[in-house]
Amino acid sequence: MANLVIDNVKKRYGETEILKGINISIKTGEFLILVGPSGCGKSTLMNSIAGLEDVSEGRILIADKDVTYTSPKDRDIAMVFQSYALYPNMTVEQNISFGLEMRKVPKEERDVEVQRVAELLQISHLLDRKPAQLSGGQRQRVAMGRALARRPQLYLFDEPLSNLDAKLRVEMRTEIKKLHKKLGTTIVYVTHDQIEAMTLADRIAVMKDGQVQQLGTPQEIYDNPANLFVAGFMGSPAMNFIPANVVEQDGTPMLELATSTTVALPFPKPESLKDYVGKTVLLGLRPEMITEPQPHKEGQPFVTTTDIEVEVTEPMGADTMILTRVNDAEINCRSNPMYPAAAGSVIKMMFDTSKAVVFDQESGKRLDV
């Protein structure tokens, strides 16, 4: 267990700078989740932490020791590779116990450990197989098992559950959470699964193009995105961005919305809109804040009900997404599957702006901070 400091780390491949000065510091026992669009440099950062890639500039500190030039095996890190990197010549069992063997753990202890991990990952029946004889998800679990068998200072997980089915993924997620609770090991974890990010992380780092856009708790990131990119990236379905004119009503700046009718929406921090009266800003509103009218919200502040025209509906099991157009922007609304919303019909929807955010249209900068 150790803290981790990534100090202005840069990484170049030839001319191209892949990491452009990453600064992250994690406390001992913290669970950090890295998210970001494909190709933004997450795996590269993980590799740099592990010492598998040289960093071109900057320092990495683990447990307050500068390990920038320490060889990987002395960093005491366990990692799940995005590409698995299983030892093809070893059985599943050997793959899992190899790391322990290298750390001179006695045979009996290793066996116990392998059994434990294999059960946890539900691969006990595969212990004698070679990687080539496994399915994709099974391979991924072996990769996972290899890391979990060890007790390092730091775990690095690079999309460890991406090829598992939903059910298994939930189970694994729970196991990881338990493990983290029990051992308190510092963990850095890359995932594309929003739910994984939200439920596992102590803090989330949102990356883009080799830079950290925002670093904060899941709730901060979700409710208080630092900029347009973070706002749009986190949350699934994504936040709706509606270009809206700022109009002044009774001295308070409001946001004008044209659906079937035109309404002005109130905004919790109207003062931040002062300078924009008469101009257009981007209003960020998550789909779950545009729902069928909910009686218990009725009358709350910042809740506005208006008509919209349904363009498409998308049933998703627990909810149905309703697509519509507001201020010429396509937006997603989330409704109860039983709320009648035929494509083409005009229905009532409730806009809840209590958690809305606004951005400058050009710069993408958040206005209401």
Next chain:
Amino acid sequence: MANLVIDNVKKRYGETEILKGINISIKTGEFLILVGPSGCGKSTLMNSIAGLEDVSEGRILIADKDVTYTSPKDRDIAMVFQSYALYPNMTVEQNISFGLEMRKVPKEERDVEVQRVAELLQISHLLDRKPAQLSGGQRQRVAMGRALARRPQLYLFDEPLSNLDAKLRVEMRTEIKKLHKKLGTTIVYVTHDQIEAMTLADRIAVMKDGQVQQLGTPQEIYDNPANLFVAGFMGSPAMNFIPANVVEQDGTPMLELATSTTVALPFPKPESLKDYVGKTVLLGLRPEMITEPQPHKEGQPFVTTTDIEVEVTEPMGADTMILTRVNDAEINCRSNPMYPAAAGSVIKMMFDTSKAVVFDQESGKRLDV
């Protein structure tokens, strides 16, 4: 474009039977999604359809022609491999255009096609790279591009989006949907993403242990699972299974629930419970059917409000999951993030049994069909 008939296909590796007689038939232009737990045989089935693995028994028909013994290249299929299988010595561009070249598409057309696909997949800037220089998600998109560049009779996609970020995944999903609409090609698609499954599929086949458990439209599968397995497998978070005694109230069988208090829940098809009075059945109730009290549902049939004790809460952005114990089973409830629910407190929750299902505890068979 063609229909696809999988007729009692079996596949053995040595002693182990991996596919135990699969029967699926898909109409021309249909979009079939295969789901199932890791290692259940999805990839094996895909490989068999493509002709990359010999089937041990059974027949495969494409466009009404028996192709069981036809070589892969004559089946006119494009496939995205779960393991990508990119040609390492070719650039991204060459990887994508290779299939076209093989089909003797002239150079200019190929170039146009590669451009189109690359733009669609947002990899235009990577065309000159070799696979080794790509990130995981970029590789996956190239694998995807290789299939999309072609216009085969049948597309096979084996977890084509698993390594992409949520935003990109939504975009890709939309593109696939558009493509399917436009071309009307028959598609078989493996995914672990429930939303993908629900939104893309014309029909879903749920597999387990080399057998098809249920084949039906997404809504059928979601609302009307054929058995305990399907019910538990589809939906995320998973359906709650609550062992409940069947008691008779006013001549109607009801399901008894012990939370903080004990209540009896009504059931839409009480007649199916007749034989079970006095016994215990498994009540299946999706998390979104156990919510904070929603005024607009109040008074509807099959809606019951009762107290529960919150064990843990899990904020997930749009919703918060509340874990509690009912009839000694741990269950998930879904509530609005703003509904106050501190761990350890007792709160009111609303159980909506209008879509509940019941299963035999031993056999897992659905009772209410």
Next chain:
Amino acid sequence: MSNKAVGRKTSGLDKALRVALYTVLIVVAAFYLMPFIVMLLTSLKDVEEIRTGTLLSLPASLNFDSWSKAWSSACTGGSCGGISPYFMNSFQIVLPAVAISTLVGALNGYVISLWKFRGSDFFFAAMLVGCFIPFQVILLPMAQTLGWLGIANTTSGLVFVHVVYGIAFTTLFFRNFYQSIPGELVKAARLDGAGFFTIFYRIILPVSTPIIVVTVIWQFTQIWNDFLFGVAFSGFDTQPVTVALNNLVNTSFGGKEYNVDMAAAIIAALPTLAVYVFAGKYFVRGLTAGAVKG
């Protein structure tokens, strides 16, 4: 992955192709075998038959006299022990030389492809140039070097020479094979705490069998059949079997005993042939299958 890949093909065309394939293979095999058949037949004939018969005529009777003569009683120069006494010499040279050069080559290849350091590629290129130095020019300086080292005309000296001029090839083979091993494997093992040699021994060597086979075939053959170094750097009691064979072939007692020559040649080749047959089993497929995704 299983390689049963492409289905049971039963179409006529496929069948025809298959027949053609076998035909080609067999015809080519016949071409390869021809000199051997000539040698074998000759070794079984007696001198008179060789003189009178044609190349491919069958021997009148199976006659293994020449074989036993070649093995144990043919004379070369002052000694008449056949080529058998020299077998041991050859083995004493070949076994250590093959083992050392293969091991060193494997390690070098491993470093050059998976543990690159500044200059390692350049050095590799420089080393390859070494493959093209004609062995004849190094005879004299090498003799001098061996003299300095005090191992001139000894078995160790010969082993040294063969190792020195073998590692360029062994390194080349291994390096080029290791190019296709996913680098992630090494990364994973380093994180698991394995050191340089452990990774080599536990991860890399087990997937190297095909190339080990090729390297051993090459080195074994080269060293076993080497004449130039063998004759120039051996002592009178460490001469390898090729020197004996050469003496035997160039020795005649009124009319060449071709049958004995041929028998000796075949006998001398038996260890190498044994290596081919034995090693052939390890031409296996897909040792790295399932290692990485992508």
Next chain:
Amino acid sequence: MNTKAANTGSGPTQSGRPARLSLADWMPKIVMAPTVIVTLVCIYGYMIWTAVLSFTGSRMLPSYNFVGFDQYERLFNNDRWMVALSNLGIFGGLFIAICLFLGVTLAIFLDQKIRAEGAIRTIYLYPMAISFIVTGTAWKWLLNPTNGLEKMMIDFGFENFKFDWLINPDMVIYCLVIAAVWQASGFVMALFLAGLRGVDGDLIKAAHLDGASTFTTYRRIILPSLKPVFFSALVVLSHIAIKSFDLVAALTNGGPGYASDLPANFMYTYTFTRSQIGLGSASAMVMLGCVLAILVPYLYSELRGKRHE
């Protein structure tokens, strides 16, 4: 593009790194060290030594009376050398091309799940095992116009069959090619077979699905990924071509006349038989120069291209 980038890929060291390195970090270099030393001394040292000798009038044993470029002048005034050099061109080119072609073809054929693969493989490989000291005799017989193949074919009834390359100064070099191909192509086959067996099965599947025929799959997918194997084979073959000494000595001994002489034989003869070490060294240097002129650009392009490509 970006080939340089991949370069920095897996290496643990790079410039600008502080000096505190553990033993483990030095391991790769330590392991390479003996090879480096040996290469420097026994290849480059001797090469330089040879270069120095080529500027001396050394005769039976090395001496250091420098004579400038005299030896080179003599060399290029020597008919036999010119013949040997052009022979090397013909022989080397044909030999390498045919061996590569045969090796690849046979390896691919053998890779088709052939029933008696082991036996056939050994048959292709065995010529390597038998020393040319004796095989030379067998080949001499076979190629001999009076009692070899020609006679056999005539006996079979092909009255007009004529095959007298061995005694025809213009054709004898092709006899060398035949025998050399016979001897070395099996090893090239083995080299490729080992390479083929290392190719990821999924790639082949992907290619089949893309509509590639087996032939195209080999040509476009498998063989390109065997580039390193080509490289190995080429080096080995060039090496054999250059030092084809035994072959010439056993089969033709340079004859008829010196029509089938190769530089290796020339050099050996002059250095050892004729006690003209200076001239022999000069010829060795020219030989090396020719090879390097062809090889270095190839080496460069080959080594620049990097892993996984």
Next chain:
Amino acid sequence: GEVEVLHWWTSGGEAAAINVLKEEMVDAGHTWKDFAVAGGGGESAMTVLKSRAISGNPPSAAQIKGPTIQEWGDLGFLTNLDDVAEAGEWDVILPQVVSDTMKYDGNYVAAPVNVHRVNWMWANPEVFRKSGASIPTTWEQFIVEAKKIKAAGFTPLAHGGQNWQDATLFEAIALAKGAKFYNSAFIGLSDKTLRSQDMIDVFDTFKQMREFVDPGFSGRDWNVATSMVINGDAAMQIMGDWAKGEFTAAGKKAGIDYVCYPAPGTSGSFTFNIDSLAMFKVDGKEKQAAQKDLARLILEPKFQETFNLNKGSIPVRLNMPREKFDTCAHASMDAFLASSTTGNLVPSMAHGMAANSMVQGAIFDVVTNFFNDESMTSKEAVDKLARAVKASM
């Protein structure tokens, strides 16, 4: 002490001969290390010798002959045998030509083993009889007779297309022009002689021989050619007296099954080829003693007799008992004695006795190439020869 002897006497008669020496050495209480390297007229053996010398580990004795002894002497590798020579009165028992070759700087450094006569012609009388030809004594006659033989369906001249065999034939033809011409051409290397009309004639005659060999001659070993004579496939072979070993081994009797004549036009001349063992400087008293014993034993009459009987050559010692030798050997001995006084005793160019190896090689190249190149004229050949010889001096 022990002696290590590097030699290339590996064929039947030679091996048996060397065993005699070996036994005598063993009887004298020494150890014999036999380092035999066969092939190529000692090319490989010379390579080995150089490599061993340069590594500082030369053998005690090595088979070296002719001018090469001087080259090794120049390099200071050879030991002084004067005390043995004095005790054995070598100066007395050896003819001058022989003892000169064995000395470097006036000191004996090598012990001679035998003398070969190279200008022999071996013939199968049966073939001559069948084709109605008679044994030629001049090259003109040879051509006439050879044509008859060829017409009768035999190969007139058994020959192997190796450069030293070509040279053997060539020097025999040259010798027919007289010893003076021969010496001037191959020892004096006189440009004038090399370019003379006589030389052109020699080449002309030589070229004609091409017609009389069979098509399969290329690269053939000399003993294979000899067996053609033995078997009655061919009529004649021009080869040194070592060919006799082949006849003997095949159970043929001189004068009956085969006959030996001097090569046409050279009956009064003798082309010699002397084998000798040169002694190298070695460390250790015992080794040196053994080495001296070896030198002594080589010139003992007993060894000389046995060895030469086996090898087909004649002893280097004068006045040896000759009853055990056959008629060909007798003829050889007589010619040796006679020619040494007339100046017709000449060193063999083809066997490296006349010129150093470089010149010899240059001559070989021209001769062998001429023989195989149908388009080259004798004029061109002569010019080439003169230039090649000049370049190699």
